[in-house]
Amino acid sequence: MTVRRIVPNLQVSDPTSAHRFYADLLDLEIVMDHGWLVTFAAKGSSSMPQVSFATEGGSGTPVPALSIEVDDVDEVYGRAKAAGAEIVYDITDEPWGVRRFFLRDPFGNIVNILSH
Template sequence: MTVRRIVANLAVSDPGSVREFYEKLLDLKVVMDHGWILTFACDAPAKPELSVASEGGSGTPVPDLSIEVDDVDEIYGRARSEGYEITYAITDEPWGVRRFYVRDPSGRLVNILSHTA
């Protein structure tokens, strides 16, 4: 038996209300839209991962999602210019990531990161 993928399912009252956030900020594409559910994806290959945590590191809360990008500084600039709520400013962490936290329009805490090494 092999796990093929892991999908994060976030409960929101209006899936369309977060569409622009994930499309515009992260360049994700809607690959399924049934009105009651939107599924976002990109062409990059990924391996299934699941994290469980008692904190988010550096004393931060556990985020609802962690999204690794190739240029965290670019995404941080986009998030700031769009006026999204940054709850943890861009930081180089001692475990080798550069990251920030941002709230999506539904209030979900999203950890955006790039590995530094």
């Protein structure tokens, strides 16, 4: 299992208002825009640092504190279930092309685990 990306998700009332600071001030570019979620990334960076701003987590879910992209979401889901982790949103193939589930970390944060 390999972690490919970790993206913080900050809950906001209007994701488009993040553009002035994150795109204009910091020269980040929008790499994903679903209306309810806008993700910015550093241009030309091999590590591609990102941050997202959302009004919801998609499909009517709460906004997760972190999104962690992995190469095999089903493997991680099985491990989470076996460990007795609280699954907040069951594993689902989403219409925007990800397979994901949400679980609660030991600190109470909701974490989105996904594969593209």
